[in-house]
Amino acid sequence: MPSSDRVRDHAGQGATTVAAHRARRRLRADQARQLADLLRHQLLASGFPDGTLPHETTLAADYRATRNTVREALDLLRAEGLVERLPGVGTVVVAEKYPHGLDRLMGLAETLREHGRVTNEVRTMGPASAPAPVAERLHVPPGSDVLYIERLRRLDGLPLSLDLTYIPLDIGTALLGADLENTDVFRLLEAITGRPLGHAEITLEAVNADTHSAAVLEAPRGAAVLMLERLTHLDDGRPVDLEFIRFRGDRITMSGLLHRSL
């Protein structure tokens, strides 16, 4: 056999080994993700009541996975800030995600009532000239003033969301003296107008937080943020509240029920 063939042959074997090695790594990564998703569900559903996950060997047996797969799955959950490994204790749940309903239009304090106290740090508040897209959606003349509010919202002191809010000024002026620190805007809108809210169009996205938003939310740079855009109407159909809300991805889940037929 000429030496060049031997070399090629050798390279071929090397390639096979590399391919097999890659396939094994890919398989383990896939299995780790699969296991992490199941554990994530249990975490979020408070399925570990004492706050500690079972030992790796127990998890491996329960989920018919290898110890390596279990370790990788726990690494994924740790990277998301959901669990931590404590020496001598094991893997403990460190982050709680709070459920926000997708079935009914509710303010944050209403939604999270059982979970703690919502407080709002008003960062900016005052009349501002409405840019065309805001004016159009709030049904006010372009360039007329609207009330602009920027709030950092906390649950028991932990930053949850950064909310940018636009409200028509006839309703907004009454908000200027209200207790925005401790009250949902939804509740205040109903009190001011004397009407219940009706419906809201919402859009949800996952985005990486820009540096400044991350800093305000006390989250790592680039942290995943659940972005909610919401245009809320009174029960007579009038649009009264346009909001852009950045929820910390590690602190909020949105849950609801979908039906096949309407």
Add this chain to the structure above:
Amino acid sequence: MPSSDRVRDHAGQGATTVAAHRARRRLRADQARQLADLLRHQLLASGFPDGTLPHETTLAADYRATRNTVREALDLLRAEGLVERLPGVGTVVVAEKYPHGLDRLMGLAETLREHGRVTNEVRTMGPASAPAPVAERLHVPPGSDVLYIERLRRLDGLPLSLDLTYIPLDIGTALLGADLENTDVFRLLEAITGRPLGHAEITLEAVNADTHSAAVLEAPRGAAVLMLERLTHLDDGRPVDLEFIRFRGDRITMSGLLHRSL
């Protein structure tokens, strides 16, 4: 004045200048975010039909913002991969986000029919022993086999989502010979069982993609992912499909309508 006082005084002025500088920077960052959110809405609503944003000076006039704020806002949208600056052309829209309805239970191909063709790369498919939490939710005996499917879903060739699916084996076996590459699982479930789907419990989260998921989705490491967990039932209430879906955050939005009273 003793020199130590002069020094203190001088330091105090420095601190004031730094504080004022910080306040200005914070204000501009806040205004940039505010503007970016408005432009994002227009982008997603195809409000720039020719795919080009107005010139910076026009945006500055329209939104009563400074050129610096406009530039920072465009930088935020560029960091998210929504726009790019082309020399001699201006700022162009480069990413389209596809709307996924939150109002009705639909498969991906059904939902995105107007936007393009959905194809599915089946990465893994076969019977697997159901871990306890899967068995419980699918109402099958723990440890019994379920069909496990892992699919990378694309719209016109672009990766959209990575889906992990568990289906009870009595229904799942009929799926083994089906055209999963080109057909939604929802449609196949209805064909196999001869019943319509009824409802689904869903949970949405924003998470940073782990390295491996990001690679599969061809997204940057740490990219924001919209994570959907969904348990779908037939119209008789039987749970038939448990899914964990990672949507690329830069390609999907979820939209719906919420009502104040149920």
